[in-house]
Amino acid sequence: MTQDSDDVAILRRHFLKRTAKAVLCAAAASGVGIWFHDISGPQPFMNRRNGARFPGFSIPGVERKMSIVRGNDASSRTDLLLLALKILGGMEAFIKKGDRVLLKVNAAFASPPVLSATTHPELVYEVSRLCFKAGAASVIVADNPINDPKSCFLLTGIAEAARRAGAGISIPERDSFKPVTVPGAGLIRRWPVLWKPMKGITKLVGMAPVKDHHRSGASMTMKNWYGLLGGRRSLLHQDIHCAIKELAMMVTPTLIILDGMTTMMTNGPTGGSLSDLKKTNTMVVGTDQVAVDAFGASLLNKKPVQLPFIEMAAAAGAGTLDYRSLNPVEVRTG
């Protein structure tokens, strides 16, 4: 009898324990289910946030500066650059001690320097050296190439030139971009823009060769900023002139250098043959990208009116169409 009632007592205790556990499980499951219950489901994505704003790098008070140096076939790129800068007060007029400088080059294609499709490594070396001489704390060379980035920096000779001068190279990676919105723009809205190398930068120098471009007519200093874009940038070709205009609205550089030593006259932007090139032996340095490009058009035997993006950029306030109104200093050297 006692054993039976003991058994029953044990069974009852086990039953109560089990019941308690069961109720706890059921309650926990119900709690989780009700907490996470979502009656409406996923909603359509309406992105209302604006992208970041691209910072400006122009120096207040140092504006409307432009110098044009013309040499001959025997002139060296370095000499013409030094002269063009000297006219404007030297690199010291733009780069101060402690500055962190970004050199935005054209490294779009894995093309050797002789084909003139990319920024010449001599220019990269010289500008880096001059920045350091002016007291820059660091110099970074950056671009978002079209071809494989590492191949581009290598084959263009830009990586080697930077290394020799002590400058760093920034190779774009998946997480190097951030959505940017240009105020007043219709295309560059929440568009991925190269952001990682921009960190801590105080001065921005754009360096571009003079090239024909089959779609836009020419690729010079304004088109050079295309290399800051990420994402589906090839889509912008559907409205290329407006895109270049908005690039000029987005970027206000400290200084731009237009390398017209060898101009790609045909088959731009890749070219591919020496017969596409012509020695024009000109170096242009300035602070106004519209004015510099307006002059650069002449090296391609084109008029600014033939390049719609120039007038559009001027109308948008990105610079001056009539470069002569800047009183550029033109020098011819032997």
Place this chain on the structure above:
Amino acid sequence: MRISTARRISQAFFLVIFLWFCVVSSLGEKWWQLRGWPVNWIIQLDPLTGLGTLLSTRALYGGLLWGLSTVVLTVFLGRFFCGWICPLGSLQHAAGFLGQRKRSAAERQHLNRYRKAQVVKYWVLIFFLTMAAADVMVLIIDLPQKESGIFWAAAAIGLVVMALLALRRVVSTPFQKIALFTATIVLWAGLSHIVQSDSLFVASLQTGLLDPISLGYRSITVFLLPFLDAVFFDFSGAERLYEGSWSVGVMFFSMLFLCFYYPRFYCRFLCPLGAMFGILSRHAIWRVGRHGASCRQCRNCESWCEGACEPAASIRISECVLCMNCMECRDGLIGYRIFPSQNGEILLPDITRRQLVVSILSGILSVPMIRLNGSLTSNWKPDCIRPPGALFEKAFLLRCIKCGQCMRICPTNVIQPALVHAGIEKLWTPVLNFRIGTSGCQLNCIACGNLCPTAAIRPISLDEKLGRNVFSEKGPVRIGLAFVDRGRCLPWAMDRPCIVCQENCPVSPKAIFTRETFVLPRDHGTLKIETAHLDALELPEDLEEPDRFSSGDYYCRIQGQPEFPARPILKVTGKIMTLSPMVKWEKMPAKGSRIYIQIRLQQPFVDPTRCTGCGICEHECPVKGQRAIRVTADNESRHADHVVVL
């Protein structure tokens, strides 16, 4: 009434309504077609779908809350769903009965012994759940980086507590426990630095492959009904076709045929839902067991045991499906009571820690492994056109249970199961094939998303689909873009007028427009005129192919007079070519002048700013082999980076 009779009635009821829900999900006027039935109810009752989506999306969508009632009842009652409700269980039960009928009791008892392989379904469950929870796991692994303050504070407090417990000698082997705790913290923090949490979406919901309810719906919808329709009954009117239907049929029949040899094969060895219920039954209040006088071990209770749970031995509660067949006990010893079986009971499945670890690791690693082929990034499949309202691909694969409901309800039969070439992750998920069916994706139809039980295809409104009112800035939902294949198109390549595509383009203004061109027909040069009347020309000889040139698509021009308009040819009979009086020539050509005939072709172009990828053009194109206008998933709204138009 015996309890097994009640069970049979319940099984029959749920099987019938399950089949009814499958049949009724179709558009039409017949009595057995769509009339507001809750056709997703059985899916919603399935808690594996609920749990899977809860882990993958951190939300329990809409009607999936029903799964909670199943869970709660299972916690109290045991695996009642398997024995009383699951339609696939009922089908297997019936097939098993047919197969076992002629066998002796001893043979049947042998087949119903517990097999170690019954643990495989638990591996399957853990594998799928881990795969679904992988994103959550990455979030947890990343905790030291994301919430480092909270993490290190908690770690410090934990260490202090453990040190105190050690000092007070409250726990055994305190130093080992502290070492373990420290090692875990260090490992966790280390992992958080290595694992890239920005590449989230390492999770995928693949429960639909083996979940019996998804399998059941898919088998009936994609295979059985169209099969019966095509071969026997013809109740759909138009044929319903499904790519890869054979693969679903093979799986379905294998499952049933196996039951002829081995009762409830799938339930016992493969079913992840059964495994889930098995784990939930641990604390069941009522359970099957032997009570009363001692058992003779005649094993009669096991002769029709469905779950292979061995009631004559220590009954395995996690395997018992509450079929109640064991109550045939000649001594009436078996009952469903609150007391545990006097033969003993085993509560949990036989899974070892090693098996657990392997299942979990496989679940976490498999998805990133599969996705290394770039199928969700640059190597995405352009022929994977998803229904309108589908979420972007990574999110879609977190929700789709491959139930085939969208394929069933689609009135035009364009929603098809994807096959292995699309990737193993996308097997049997819905993709559109416009060559099949009656029409392409209808402009004013939003059926698929409004039926999808997990919102893998969102329930969009008509306004959203068409880009009206509040959605007019966003524009209509685009599922792809049509491309004219000029090498195959009749007016582009074959000198034959057509433009069926343009006519059928449903949007307004149309996304297909035409440009007119006139070409000289093959093998035809200039013709000399005998006499010219105001509205007719007489030629020296009978004209070849008179019917052809009378078709209304041919025009006549005067050689050497390009400023004279092309005049439509109304009719050619014998030597007379009648011209339209609506277009005049200022001066009729003299005798001996030459004229030539041109065919007028309207050549189609696609306007990508208007095309929604509905595929009606592709469906209607008369070049029925490889169509001369084809839609690919380019420009689809659900992926911002697949856009084609700036």
